[in-house]
Amino acid sequence: MSGAIQVSGLAKTYPASRGLGRILKSARNGEVEALRGVTLEVGRGEVFGLMGPNGGGKTTLLEILATYLLPTSGRAWVNGQDVLQDPLPVRRTVGYCPAGAGGFYQRLSGRQNLEFFAALSRLTPADTRERIAHVWELVGLDRFRDVAVETYSDGMRQRLALARALLTDPPVLLLDEPTRAIDPEAAAFFGRFFRQSAQEQGKTILLVTHDPRAAAEVCDRVAVLDRGRIVEMVQS
């Protein structure tokens, strides 16, 4: 198995809601087919872009690889570990930055949030201090480290989400529109950082973006996902 990420015939159908009304109507039409037999391989040290319209299945694919979601059929491996059979080893090698940058404790400061997630990732206190100092500097939130997250702007939350994804220095990064709310200058900086991380440290990056120019500049290859299928694959 050579690819850092391997996906084979992956399909995901979200079941229909089983509310009382639907049960009475025996309805199956609430199901949503998000992925329909996606197959792809991402090599080590590669930045692989995912583009396509909303609802195309990009986030679903990332969430299956991050073990947040179970596929309906098909298989996927991250660093040789099966996401279905061995979710814990997969989680050790993956850093996930969700779209929308949610998932923080609003009354806690950015630093307190990162300290909590570092403990959850079993980082030692020394590693926690070192890694937090490093990612703070990288995402440019240094002035706001002791400010409650509820006061952060969307862009600052996005930077914090990126900091959390990088916290354990994982070999695989799953980034869902990581620069969505970030100003163009900083977005370009992060694009260069992703490229550099792949080239110099061998990080494997799966990057969802709606920006064709950023995709062309940052990614080695780009797949277009539409209605759950890869409809185009472009070599940058």
Place this chain on the structure above:
Amino acid sequence: MSRLAWEFLRRDLLDEAGARFVLLVQLLNVSITMAGYVFLSRLVEKDALGRWTSAGEGYFAFVVVGMATNGAMLTALHGLSQRLQRQQASGALKPLFFGQTRPETVVLLSSVYPLLRAAADFAMYLVIGLLLGGLSLSGANLVGALAVAVLALVAFASLGIWAAAFSVLFRGGDPVVWLIGSASFLLGGVLYPPALLPAPLRWAAEAFPLTHALRGLRAALLAGAPLHELAVRALWLGGFSLLVAPLGLAMFNAALTRARTHGSLART
């Protein structure tokens, strides 16, 4: 593990510290409710209560222990599920349960703060009861009471894991808290001795940890019952936790699997 436990506790303490007003309102609410029972207790003659309970306490003391234990039970029951619901809405459940710590560990460590809050609620009722007068702990078996209280809180928190599983399943619904909370209040002997209930309801009351917790705590706090007399209650509560907590964790894991299938863990 201790560092991780501390991080969970610190997270919840910091989160709660941002809601000081809620704590103040709760303190006022408990004080006003208990003040109401001071007056109500004047209607209940000591002899009337004595016909149904072995201890010779007055009605106010009876009700303080009842309300304190019921309040602690409710906090332990819904503390975890409320927190998880908030995190579900904010999207924090995904990084919480799909990090490098097992979900069972996350659930158990997330239960620590609700457990401590429940203990604090219990103490708050007793202190207010002492301040308002009518409650005396001069003859209490405090060590026995502490043992029964700890076991009772653990039993309530075990049920809290079931409530949390349901809240993940139903995304906000919390039928376990409603069902157990209401049934325990009716049958457990919070405001009146269960001996007053019709026979079928008396038997049903035996299934609820609140019933046993109240018997043990009233015996220890109000009648100064020795440890060997409290052992039956302690064993029942301990056995209940040993049975219910692992089942709750299994149910929580099943709820997580269902959420991973439905994509319902959060919308980030």
